[in-house]
Amino acid sequence: MHFFSRKNLAISALMMLMLCAMVLFNSGTGHAYAATHAPSVASQATTHNIVRPAAGTVHGCPVGYACIYPQNAGWNGDHPSNTYYNYGTYKLYNQYGNHYIYNNQTGGAPFWLCTDSYGKTCPWYVAAGTSAQTDFTPLNSVKLVPSL
Known part of the structure; x- marks a missing residue:
């Protein structure tokens, strides 16, 4: 026994x-979020649709991160100015004009672009494994969530 x-x-x-x-x-x-977001990739952005699995650093953006590059600097020699890793909402400060974005998150996690400071009004996103170029003037926050 x-x-x-x-x-x-x-x-x-x-x-x-x-x-x-x-x-x-x-x-x-x-981070809970409303499922009312538009299902399109950054409609105001010029998307580059570089869909590839996040297997390593791309344009200086480490795997698992979403990255923003300086205003009017393209990929800035593969040196992002802002990097985000943990799920949540991040307020943007002094971000205006055109910026490149690379979403190197895994598991299909979108990178939401929000017009309010609290991540509640997020009409655009950049899909995992893709990049975009967009005007940050109307944006006040960005948000990382695990999936759509």
Whole structure:
């Protein structure tokens, strides 16, 4: 009987360990968002549609990140001015005019472009693995979420 009890204890412990690992690896800052966003890639932007799996750094944007490049500087020698990694909303400060964007996030995570400061009104996004060029003048925040 002791063998059976130890076996059950070991299986239970293993299952708990796996559950904890799933929670740790799948948890982020989490951010709820309304599903009312337009399903188009940055409609005001010129998209370059460079769809490729995020396998490494692209234009200086590390895998898992969404990157913004300085105003009117193209890819700026592969040196982004702003990089974002964690899910959530980020206010933009002094960002005007045309900027390149590269979304090097994984798992299909979109990079939302928002006109308000709180990530509630986000009419455009840049799909994972793509780039865009857009006017940041009407934008006041950007938002990273796990998926559409």
